[in-house]
Amino acid sequence: MDNHSFSNWPLTTGRIIGFFVSVLSLAMFTIGLFTDANARLDTSGALMILLAAFALLSCVLSFWQVRLAGIFLVLVSIAFGIHTSAYALD
Numbered sequence: 568m569d570n571h572s573f574s575n576w577p578l579t580t581g582r583i584i585g586f587f588v589s590v591l592s593l594a595m596f597t598i599g600l601f602t603d604a605n606a607r608l609d610t611s612g613a614l615m616i617l618l619a620a621f622a623l624l625s626c627v628l629s630f631w632q633v634r635l636a637g638i639f640l641v642l643v644s645i646a647f648g649i650h651t652s653a654y655a656l657d
Contacts (some may be wrong), residue, residue, distance in 0.1 A: 582629050585640070589623035611654050618646050 596616045622643045629636035 578633075582626060585626040585629070586623070589619065589626045593619040593623055611650075614650055618643055618650065621646075 593616065596612070596619050600612055600616070621639065625636045625639035625643060628639065
């Protein structure tokens with residue numbers, strides 16, 4: 568066995584973990600929207616679902632374009648931070 572066969576395992580592991588977290592987040596936000604008795608689709612909820620969908624898209628894109636997916640994930644994490652700080656006062 569050479570060491571080259573194990574060189575990509577951190578990248579692949581990160582992609583798989585990111586994919587499952589993105590799917591879980593998107594499912595949690597979407598299911599919470601439809602199961603909560605007082606839920607309504609306002610701008611805050613719609614933005615959370617949209618950001619989770621972009622995170623999922625970035626994880627899927629990372630299997631082909633790593634640099635572009637990394638840029639998307641950084642932008643999505645910044646947007647999550649802005650969204651959290653903007654809606655924390657409500």
